[in-house]
Ligand SMILES: [Fe+2]
């Protein structure tokens with residue numbers, strides 16, 4: 001675990017403050033923690049889907065990708081959701097993956113598709129795992145507002161078309177790295193089942209961080225270290241600043 005976390009801690013500019021842990025571990029936060037975690041998994045899949053559709057896939061394949069996401073999105077966005085039905089549905093993810101066609105006009109299409117498809121698959125699986133835990137604990141899913149973190153990170157993405165993908169990939173790396181750091185830091189304070197689940201997520205989240213970071217360097221003709229440092233500072237500001245709302249990626253509780 002320490003080996004897995006060493007590069008993450010080197011990448012992030014600050015550690016999650018204990019004030020956040022103290023709120024997150026409280027019994028009264030459990031419902032919001034799990035619902036927001038569930039939403040974060042869907043958002044992570046959607047972000048990767050957006051990048052694939054915008055840059056790497058043919059239009060037809062982009063549409064197939066949307067069909068893949070539909071049951072998850074309907075579960076979250078439609079009011080008449082049924083957790084039992086959703087978890088018992090028939091899934092055919094692998095058939096879709098085999099038939100995806102690259103966008104011929106984007107030279108890194110073949111580099112983006114495999115790691116991002118794998119990431120999407122894993123995020124959807126995590127989404128289902130969180131829902132399973134919620135079902136077992138009789139916590140119903142309900143809509144809650146997203147925190148300010150991801151939006152805050154995205155607000156620093158350049159408007160220069162040629163560098164947007166690089167920046168979004170760096171932002172992806174930070175969000176994944178922070179999630180990984182938080183899972184590890186929070187796990188010992190949670191009940192055994194939840195703690196074990198959070199530790200089980202570390203490996204894939206650490207790989208997502210690595211994949212995003214290496215893709216960011218691949219698509220950029222220049223060295224990205226300065227840009228990485230810039231986003232690292234913005235990210236640490238969001239984590240250390242006072243936040244009036246508790247979320248998985250929120251800042252210091254007021
Ligand atoms: Fe995940």
Ligand SMILES: [Fe+2]
Pocket residue numbers: 044123176204205208
């Ligand atoms: Fe992830």
